[in-house]
Amino acid sequence: xxxxxxxxxCVVLAVLAFVVPRLSRPPQRGTQRTLGAGxxxxxxxxxILGRAFSKPFHSSSKAVGRSGSPSLWMCCELxxxxxTSRRHDVTTAATR
Numbered sequence: 001x002x003x004x005x006x007x008x009x010c011v012v013l014a015v016l017a018f019v020v021p022r023l024s025r026p027p028q029r030g031t032q033r034t035l036g037a038g039x040x041x042x043x044x045x046x047x048i049l050g051r052a053f054s055k056p057f058h059s060s061s062k063a064v065g066r067s068g069s070p071s072l073w074m075c076c077e078l079x080x081x082x083x084t085s086r087r088h089d090v091t092t093a094a095t096r
Contacts, residue, residue: 009031009064010063010064010066014067016068017067017068032064036061039054039058042056
């Protein structure tokens with residue numbers, strides 16, 4: 001049930017981000033703040049349990065962050081902005 005809720009929030013944020021990007025930012029921040037509170041509460045458990053309880057909240061927060069701002073990471077992936085610079089560095093280092 002919680003998984004369906006996270007998926008629904010991600011879909012709504014992705015649609016908002018494509019249609020009206022400025023309106024998607026406040027709901028994204030609110031959702032990440034809520035998930036952050038859950039991660040902090042789960043992280044207070046001792047040892048391995050703390051990491052295990054907080055991990056679902058961290059990964060959900062990461063998913064919400066990606067779905068709330070798809071224009072930035074999709075543009076970078078499509079243009080190859082990240083891969084181009086790394087390949088360029090490797091080729092220039094190899095030719096020196």
